Structures are given as C-alpha cells and as structure tokens.
Amino acid sequence: MKRRNFIKKTALTGGLLSSGGAFSYASTKKKLSPEYKFNLKYAPHLGMFKNLAGDDPIDQINFMADQGFIAFEDNSMMQRDVALQEKIGNTLSKRGMGMGVFVIDKGGNMANTLAAGKKEYIDIFLNGCKKSIEVAKRTNAKWMTVVPGGYDRSLPIGVQDAHVIEALKRGAEILEPHGLVMVLEPLSDSPDLYLQKSDQTYMICKAVDSPSCKILYDIYHLQKNEGHLIHNMDITWDEIAYIQIGDNPGRKEPTTGEINYKNVFKYIHSKGYDGILGMEHGNSQKGEIGEEAVIKAYQEVDGFL
Template sequence: MKRRNFLKNTAASSIALSGLGSVMGASASESVISNDNAFKLNYAPHFGMFRHSAGDDLIDQLKFMADQGFTAFEDNGMTGRDVATQEKIGETLEKLGMTMGVFVVPKGGNMANTLAAGKKEHVDIFLEGCRQSVEVAKRVNAKWMTVVPGAFERWLPIGVQTANVIEALRRGAEILEPHGLTMVLEPLSDSPDLFLQTSDQTYMICKAVNSPACKILYDIYHLQKTEGHLIHNIDLTWDEIAYFQLGDNPGRNEPTTGEINYKNIFKHIYNKGFSGVVGMEHGNSEPGIEGEKKLIKAYREVDAFEV
C-alpha cells in the first residue's frame, strides 16, 4: 500500500532535540494542527493526561493536545457526559482538525451483561447502548466505539457462547452500519473470566459477523500480555483491525517505560498504511508537569522511526 504524505523524519527529530520547554509553554490556540509539529501516526490522548499543563477545563486540554501535535483524541466515558459538553467537544475537535477516537458502548461494564450467555435481557442492554452511541457519535463526529462482549458463561460450550456473541454483534451492526459507524471489539487481559481475550478469536468473530460495522480494536498492551508475537499477530489479523490502543508493559504507562518496542511496531503499522487512530489508553509514569513532559518526549522518541 502506498505510504501517505506525512511529516518527514528530520522534522520530528528537530522538534525532539529542541527541547520541550517552548512546547509546554505554548499557548493553546484554535488553529488546525501544524504539519511542523504533527506526529506520523494519529496518537490519541485522553482527558486528564495533560491536566497539570493545561488545567482542568476539558476544552483547554484539547487545545493543549493539539498544540503538542496530537491529531486525535479518545474518551471512554463520552456517553456519560451531558449533551452540551459532547457538542462542545465535537465543535472543538472540528476546529482543531482532530479526529475523535473511541468511546465505550454502554452495556454495564466489561464483565457485565455478557453476550456469550445468549440472554435476551443482556442483548437488549447492548442494543440500547448501540442506539445511544449513534446519537453520541453524531455530536462528537465519532466513527468508532469500543465493545467488550463480557464474561464467559461457563455452563455453555464455547461454540455456543461464540455463536451467541456473533448473533448479538450482528444485531448491533445492523444499528450502526447505516450510520457509517464501527464497533471495535477489544480482547482484554484483565481477567481470565473475560470471554474475548486473543486476536485470533476476535478475528474469527469479526469474519463471522461480516460487517464493516464490526472490527478489531488491537490493544497492544493487553495482547502483549495474553499472546505476545505482536507484529506477527497484527499481520495475521490486519484486514479486520480498525483501531489500535497502547500502553507499555509492565505498568501500563507511556512507551519507553516497559518492554514493548513501540518504535518498531509504529513503523510497521505506518508502513502497512494504517491511517486510523492509535489510542493512548495508559497512565503517566511520573506525576505532574514533569511527567507530562516526559510523556510527550517519549512519543517524540518512538515516532521518530525511519520510513
């Protein structure tokens, strides 16, 4: 696939070498992100990640993210925000030229209301969450929303559980697909009781649902823990991946703080032509403004791959 016309490596390197003092002191603006400051990939911070530098106001935080060169944003809890706040976030993202990443389809939590059980009441909660998500997506100009099918239903054979999940997701896709929206299924490492845990399992389910409204959210942090072989498994499941998230392991903080070679992974997906969002679903390894400076420096470092 032909590579896109992104920031040249030399520009990224010069920004990193110039130090972060002027970057962190830059005033938040309403202007579209400058190509001189943008990253190669669409990394998406979340609210709170830069609150010591930008303050508690959500809009100021978005402006600060844009000033640092981030071209996307994600907010797991977007559906819980009031309509006026959602609309203001959407308007601000549009002005800043930023892409809205994922929010979570409300279904009661990662372990709750499992689709594997095949229970009508669980499926109804999920489908209502999909309908709510359509309205939220319109306000914030979102395309992707996270779905976690829930826990194992251990009294059922695994094949029956899988069929139940596929059937529920097909019904969710019927709600989302007419609006051009995509639920991204996230395999997790948080508990052995979760139904969805590996990339190949998620790939199989997406193939069976057979809809552009149902794809993979490949969370590099979780899948390093459950299966490893990251680049190999990314390649195996590539045609169903619509979204990435990350955190280093151990610790689930910014890249360079753990064992994952994020520079190589980012180079790999960039060269494969990935133009979607890479969600920064992790913490800061150090507190305060200094920790926020360290986080930005880390992203400059891992984004400075040769192309």
C-alpha cells in the same frame, strides 16, 4: 534525528493567539512551542495533561492540538452531558483533530455477558448501540468500543461463540446505516473475560461479516495475552480498525516497559494505517514533569522514519 523543545517556561500572555499560533491556558505558566508533526495519529485522553493545561476539557484538547496530536479519544464520552459532547465535537473540528473511540455504555460486561445469549443482556447491548449514534454525531466519532463480557461457564464454548456472533450481528445492523463501527477489544484484566486473543476476535469479525464490526488491537493487553505483536497484527490486519497503546509492565507511556514501540509503529506506518492510535495508558511520573515525559516519549518512538 533532532527533537524540538516542546515546552518552554514563560509567563502567560493570556487569551488566544492568532489562529496559526498556540493557546494560553489560565492554569499554567507554560507557553507552548511550535507543534511537533507526528507520523501517526496518536490520541491522548482527558486528564493526561491536566497539570499543564488545567482541568477544563476544552483547554486540554487545545493543549493536545498545540503539541501536534491530531486525534483524541474518550472512553467515557457517553456519560458526559450533551452540552460538553457538543463542545468537544466543535473543538475537535476547529483544531482538525479526529475523534477516537468511546465505550458503548453497558455494551457487554461481566454483569450482562453476551456469551450467555440471554435476551435481557442482548437488549441492554442493543440499546447502548442505539444511544451511541447520537453521541457519535455530536462528537464526529466513528468507532465505539465493545467488550462482550465474561464467559458463561455453563455453556460449551461453541454455543457461547454463536451467542456473541448473533448479538454483534444485531448491533452491526443498527450501526451500519450510520457508517459507525464497533471495535471489539480483547482484554487481559481477568481470566473470566470471554474475549482475550486476536485470532479469536478475528474469527468473530469474519463471522459477523460487517464493516461495522472490527478489531480494536490494544497493544498492551495483547502483549500480555499472546505477545508476537507484529506477527499477530499482520495475520489479522484486514479486520483491525483501531489500535490502542500502553507499555508493559505498568501500562504507562512507550519507553517505560518492554515493548519496542519504535519498531511496532514503523510496522503500522508501513501498512499504510491512517487510523487512530489511542493513548490508553497512565503517566509514569506525576505532575507536569510526567506530562512532559509523555510528550517526549511519543516524539522519541515516532522517529522511526
């Protein structure tokens, strides 16, 4: 399948063009070509295209839209000031982009693990759920990432499971009336993390039994932890609400590692997935060349039809 040239070197024309055209960016001498139409809703994050679009977050989001990306995610949204949250939400709305996940602040980490069942830890988590509601409203968000934290090695695993499930039920009760969804992310960063496998996360979601508690299937982490990506996605599919991307090894853009992303994306598309796929990875190369390579990689692996 033929690929479009997505970036052309040229002088700035300055300011916004017509509503159907591209944007110009004060910090780059590159003018954008007509946008590429992706088959899935890939979501870049701030900083991924800062050399091409400049440091301003709104310029970066407009740049993403001009490349054909129709979604955006920002793990750190809860830490951003309210004015910027509102500007981001308004920009996403104007550009027809979906808002992906942000992380619930202190929603469970190695310092306040939900597996311990301690009231003070659960209160921190529930307070984060409450605060996330207003952030979600400002940014048109629906999904928030939750990591339950580490194991409590002093307790049997069944007791830890019960503590996590009970805490998540209480979080779901807060979010459900607002149509918001916490997505549980199994991670590969440390053997001390309580949540590491897709089947374990599936069991917890079934036990919580709420539309506000689902799986965030991070392909990078789960390739490291268990492999068999398509099989494991298939058997847990009814609880998967969000997907994140990163190749392995290196956690960079698709085509830089061992994962056959063209086949994985073909499978996801075949399931009728209409959700967001967060581009939670780094760039394999530095500067503008590296940012162009990210866009080219997604155009390549998106060509599965």
